[in-house]
Amino acid sequence: MLKTDVEDALNLQLNRETFSAYLYFSMSAWLGSRNLTGFSHWMYAQGVEELTHAQKFYDYIQQRGGSVRLGAIEAPKVAWESPLALFEETLEHEVFVTGSINALVDIAQGASDHATGIFLQWFVTEQVEEEDNVEQVLQRLRLVGDNPSALLMMDREMAGRAMPAAPTAAE
Numbered sequence: 001m002l003k004t005d006v007e008d009a010l011n012l013q014l015n016r017e018t019f020s021a022y023l024y025f026s027m028s029a030w031l032g033s034r035n036l037t038g039f040s041h042w043m044y045a046q047g048v049e050e051l052t053h054a055q056k057f058y059d060y061i062q063q064r065g066g067s068v069r070l071g072a073i074e075a076p077k078v079a080w081e082s083p084l085a086l087f088e089e090t091l092e093h094e095v096f097v098t099g100s101i102n103a104l105v106d107i108a109q110g111a112s113d114h115a116t117g118i119f120l121q122w123f124v125t126e127q128v129e130e131e132d133n134v135e136q137v138l139q140r141l142r143l144v145g146d147n148p149s150a151l152l153m154m155d156r157e158m159a160g161r162a163m164p165a166a167p168t169a170a171e
Helices: 004-033 037-063 083-110 114-144 148-158
Strands: none
Touching: 004 037, 004 083, 037 083, 037 114, 037 148, 083 114, 114 148
């Protein structure tokens, strides 16, 4: 059984993960509208991945006898100055999510909820990967600068990202 503060924090993170998917789908749409289909694909895959993260929280709350409380999802931004600005915002968002996961770990530890602490370790590791992936894209975009040919070459490479499996209902 989850303690109230842990359950509340898990539900908040469920909302944040769902917002992350919305944000990345919005970014994907903006990139696609600029014919950057590889970048759009990369960001769409990121959105699908965030939905799997949200589902992990949803399933875990239920598995532990908690109440899933789905709150309103904030509308994401819909336009960016450039692909570089978009990925800079993506990194800022991932750093925010990392801080949120770390705070959740602290709450679980404070409640002596070892099961939740173990559950969250996957997300701690995942956030290191998330920040690194975005940082790599950012470094390459900074190298590309204002060179449209290089941007299009990078766009073609971004299309190679494997699409994660879409979330499915818990069994």
